[in-house]
Amino acid sequence: MAQVTVNIDGKAYRMACEEGQEDHLVDLAARFDSYISNLRGQFGEIGDLRLTVMAGIMIMDELHDLQTLVDANAAELEDLRAKAGSADSARAAHDDEMAAVLENLAGRLSSLSAKVSGVDK
Numbered sequence: 001m002a003q004v005t006v007n008i009d010g011k012a013y014r015m016a017c018e019e020g021q022e023d024h025l026v027d028l029a030a031r032f033d034s035y036i037s038n039l040r041g042q043f044g045e046i047g048d049l050r051l052t053v054m055a056g057i058m059i060m061d062e063l064h065d066l067q068t069l070v071d072a073n074a075a076e077l078e079d080l081r082a083k084a085g086s087a088d089s090a091r092a093a094h095d096d097e098m099a100a101v102l103e104n105l106a107g108r109l110s111s112l113s114a115k116v117s118g119v120d121k
Contacts, residue, residue, distance in 0.1 A: 008033045009040070009048065035059065 001016045006029030017025045035055040043051075 006030075006033075009036045009051070032059070 002019050002022050003014060003016050004022045004025055005012050005014050006026055007013075008029055013029075015025060015029075032055065035058055036051055039051050039054050039058075040046075043054075
């Protein structure tokens with residue numbers, strides 16, 4: 001287990017994380033610190049606990065908005081996949097129809113060619 005020190009609201013916190021995740025943890029802490037700093041700039045000294053709760057609620061609100069967007073995109077993707085499946089089926093049916101028409105046409109052309117050549121079928 002790796003350990004890193006992160007700074008949030010001017011305080012250092014030693015934290016453990018999986019090997020290779022150190023930079024990610026530092027980045028997450030820096031992002032959280034920016035929420036705290038922004039709130040402290042707006043509201044001044046309102047208490048660490050209240051500030052932390054407000055930052056957490058802001059993050060959860062953003063997470064909710066992102067989850068709503070992900071859910072909408074997933075539904076749209078499912079709809080597009082269904083439409084693609086229908087289009088594939090329609091194209092296959094159309095291809096079969098065209099093959100039958102071309103086969104019929106080839107037979108008729110062969111018959112006409114035989115008549116023109118004087119060979120009666």
